Amino acid sequence: MEQYEPETLSAPQLAAIRRSMTSGRGALSRRSLLHAAGGGALALGGAAALSACGIPPATRAGGTGKSDDYSDKEKKLNFSNWTEYIDVSDDNKRRPSLEEFERRTGITVKYTEDINDNVEFFGKIKPQLAAGQDTGRDLICVTDWLAGRMIRLGWVQKLDQSNVPHAYANLAEGFRSPDWDPVRAHSYAWTGIPAVVAYNEKATEGRKVTSVTQLLEDPRLAGRVGLLTEMRDTIGLTLLDMDKEPEDFQDDDFDAAIARIQKAVDRKQIRRFTGNDYVDDLDKGDIAACIAWAGDLVQLQADNPAIKFALPDAGFMMSTDNLLIPNKARHKKNAERFIDYVYEPKVAAQIAAYINYVCPVDGVREELAKIDKDLAADPLILPDEKFTEKAHTFRLLSSKEETAYEEKFAKLIGA
Known part of the structure; x- marks a missing residue:
């Protein structure tokens, strides 16, 4: 068996650890019983829990995902994510990667930390999706089982791959072909x-x-x-x-x-x-x-x-958490530009150094080493070959x- 038992942790690691032990992605209920009731290898919910939340069976609803895209006229992006799941400055007042995206593109990001649990979050957006309405969100981050379910329901937009060249090129091999989205036509991984x-x-x-x-x-x-x-x-x-x-x-x-x-x-x-x-x-x-x-x-x-x-x-x-664009999102191209941005190795390294989850971006090791050499050598952030070859995922389940x-x-x- 392979064992990983680091003897010491760097200062940035320790800071991230103390932060996430008390708040944020690692401390929240995504791994709660509700989450567990169904998920994909770290997934949430399940058919029983979904039904209890009023979520319909996996049949197509809500019409098509086609809608007018106002990205060229409205330089805005509404992004829903988990708490403490993106880099934050030392004074906890800024999100450097978001600020750099805004500076570079002129797109203003409304970043909302309103995902505490996949089932709970799906319950929030389900009525609009089922009715074929805009959820008010251009980009969301959900666990693989729910990503697959939303794709199966027809509630997620297909990505324009020409708008995500960095993501297409830099997505690590182990994240390329999940059975619920085999060619990543609708999603890109945020973390593993x-x-x-x-x-x-x-x-x-x-x-x-x-x-x-x-x-x-x-x-x-x-x-x-x-x-x-x-x-x-x-x-x-x-x-x-x-x-x-x-x-x-x-x-x-x-x-x-x-x-x-x-x-x-x-x-x-x-x-x-x-x-x-x-x-x-x-x-x-x-x-x-x-x-x-x-x-x-x-x-x-x-x-x-x-x-x-x-x-x-x-x-x-x-398992993975994944970026998706819901049906009727008002700023689809802006969301795609952000997906592409976070797949630039320098940006991916900045985010990974803060959240300390498996990074799905190839070419990030050198950039991460500039921030912290220990993080760049940690297989829990950048898995090595021995680590990767042992990874398995749970197959896609039918509704039955x-x-x-x-x-x-x-x-x-x-x-």
């Missing part, structure tokens, strides 16, 4: 987020935990194991441990993974299923080992060197599968 195996070395008395088999079957971990309420992460990693591909599995494989975890639950091997609230328990050692998001672990390691994580030999799960799988998983976790 790995789900791996983690453990507290003090709580395990020095033993390494590097596989789902250990999590589910090692009696020395009984009652001190955490699994995620994110179906695609927990089931995906279990499938990998069973020599099944999350990209290509059948109903029987899913049921076998559920049954295997259920046995561990029945034996009281599992302490609990969590969103990212596993962080405190892992830090204290109440949870000795768990499935975790790598970004949280980098944060934890800043203050607790006993926190370790490993990429299982079988592989790990990766989504409903059935979510019901089974909800029963498993007691939701």
Whole structure:
């Protein structure tokens, strides 16, 4: 197995860590139970949760995405994103990358941090999308499962690739062909987020935990194991441990993974299923080992060197957050210009240095090294070949599968 256990973190990393532990993307509810009810390898929601929010089944609605584009007349861009998910100045008063975009293009950006949870956000914009109306947003950032669902519903505009030459050229290979948008006709990745195996070395008395088999079957971990309420992460990693591909599995494989975890639950091997609230328990050692998001672990390691994580030999799960232009957006070309802008390596490095998630932009390493050499060498921000080759994604589900799988998983976790 590959293990990444950095001994020290740079000052910029520590600053970002302390910031995101208390607020922002890493501390919010995107990894909550609602989020987990359905997502794509770090996704949210699910058919049951979506139905509860009044979100319709995956049928086309809202007419076509065609609308008048006022970009040439109105130098404006309305962008909805997660909190603390773009670079901010040291005094917390400015967003340098946004300011540079405005200076360069003359386009004024209304940047709104109003995405706290995919399901909640979709509930906000669903009525307008379903009615074929402008949501008031030109650009949004949502997790892969929801991006795929919106594309399937016909609620996202197709991108003009001639307006995004940097994005087209610089999108890293591992992000190019998600099954929900195979040629990135409607979306570009904002970040990637790995789900791996983690453990507290003090709580395990020095033993390494590097596989789902250990999590589910090692009696020395009984009652001190955490699994995620994110179906695609927990089931995906279990499938990998069973020599099944999350990209290509059948109903029987899913049921076998559920049954295997259920046995561990029945034996009281599992302490609990969590969103990212596993962080405190892992830090204290109440949870000795768990499935975790790598970004949280980098944060934890800043203050607790006993926190370790490993990429299982079988592989790990990766999901993405993605930029999309909703139907009827008033400033489509301006949104495309911004997508293209953030795929310039210098800009991408500036953003990655602040948010510390996997950067999907090729050619960014040299620029990131100018900001901080440690960040440029961190595989959690710029994955190396060994890291990348172990990454897997959860396959696209039909509406029927989504409903059935979510019901089974909800029963498993007691939701």
